[in-house]
Amino acid sequence: MDFLFPPACAGCDRFSYRFCPSCYQDIIAPPTKNCCKKCGDFLVEDSCPHCSSNHFMFESIVSLGIYRTSLRQAILQLKFHRNLGLGDEFAPHLKQLLHLTGWDIDQVIPVPVSAQRRKERGFNQAEILAYPLALSTNLPYSSKALLKTKEAHSQIGLSFSERMQNIQEAFKASSIVQNKNILLVDDVITTGATLNSCTQALLIAGAKKVYGLSLARTVIKNEITLIL
Numbered sequence: 001m002d003f004l005f006p007p008a009c010a011g012c013d014r015f016s017y018r019f020c021p022s023c024y025q026d027i028i029a030p031p032t033k034n035c036c037k038k039c040g041d042f043l044v045e046d047s048c049p050h051c052s053s054n055h056f057m058f059e060s061i062v063s064l065g066i067y068r069t070s071l072r073q074a075i076l077q078l079k080f081h082r083n084l085g086l087g088d089e090f091a092p093h094l095k096q097l098l099h100l101t102g103w104d105i106d107q108v109i110p111v112p113v114s115a116q117r118r119k120e121r122g123f124n125q126a127e128i129l130a131y132p133l134a135l136s137t138n139l140p141y142s143s144k145a146l147l148k149t150k151e152a153h154s155q156i157g158l159s160f161s162e163r164m165q166n167i168q169e170a171f172k173a174s175s176i177v178q179n180k181n182i183l184l185v186d187d188v189i190t191t192g193a194t195l196n197s198c199t200q201a202l203l204i205a206g207a208k209k210v211y212g213l214s215l216a217r218t219v220i221k222n223e224i225t226l227i228l
Contacts, residue, residue: 010077010086011070018089023070030063030217039192040217056192058184058199058210063217064090064097067188071216075187079125087128090215094129095136098183103211106180108134108141111198112148112171129215130185139183146173146184146198171201178206189214 006016011023030040036048040061065071074090077083098105110126118124127143134141150170182202184195189212199210 007083007085010074010083012073018083018085019070019074023074026070027065028068029065040189041192056196056199057203058192058195058212060101060103061189061192061195061212061214061217062097062101063189063214064093065216067216067218075125075216078128078187079121082122084123084128088132090129091132091136094133094185094213094215098133098137098213101211103183104181105137105139105183105211107145107177108137108139108183108185109146109177109202110143111184111186111194112143112146114148114150125187126185129187133185133213142176144174145176146171146201169197171198173201173205173207175205177202180207181209182207182211184210184212186212186214187216189217 007018008015009017009020009023011019011026014020014022035041036051038058038060039048039051039056040063041048041051067075074083074086078086108130110124110130112126113121113124124143131141131143148170149172184198184202186195189195192212195212199212202210
C-alpha cells in the first residue's frame, strides 16, 4: 500500500515518510539526569515533589520524547486521523528505549480505553503502539488482560488529585497477570494518574511489578500540565 500510495510524514507532511529523519531529530527526549526515576517528571530539586505527595504503585515510567512539535503532531495523527502505520514506525525506537531500561518484563499490555471510546474511534491507540513492540521484542501480548470498566470524564485540564479521583477504580485485570512483571504501554503520559489506576488493578489481580512506557509525556509543574 505504501508503494502504491506513499505516505506523508506525520510530523511535517514530507513525502514518502511516515515520520521523517528531520522530525526524529526534532524529538526532545526527557533528560535522564533531571527526571524522577519513578514518575518521569522533571526535577527542580533533589527530591521529586510529585512522588512525595502522591502514592504511585508502578515501579517506573519512561517516555521516548516530550509531547511537543513533531512528536505531538504524530500522536494527533495516530489518534484522530487513523495513521495506524505509526505503530510499526515507532516500534524499533520503543524497543531500544525498553532495552535501555533493563527491566525484566513478562507481558506487554496496552492501557485500555472504554468500550464507548473504542466504538467512537474504532481502535485503541495504545494497542497500535504496544502490539508491534511486543512482536519486535518476542514478549507475550494481551489486549484483554486489563479492561476499562468505567467511563471517566475527560482528564484535560484536571489537576493530579482530580485526575486520580476521576479515574479511580476504572480498570479491572484478569488472573493471567499473576506473578508477572507487566509493561503498560500508552501514547501519552501526563500525570501518571491513569497508569497508577491501571497498576492498582493489575496488582490486585496478582501482578508482581508494573512498569510504564509511552511514546511521549507532557511537562508537569506544580500539578499544572504544560504543553510546550
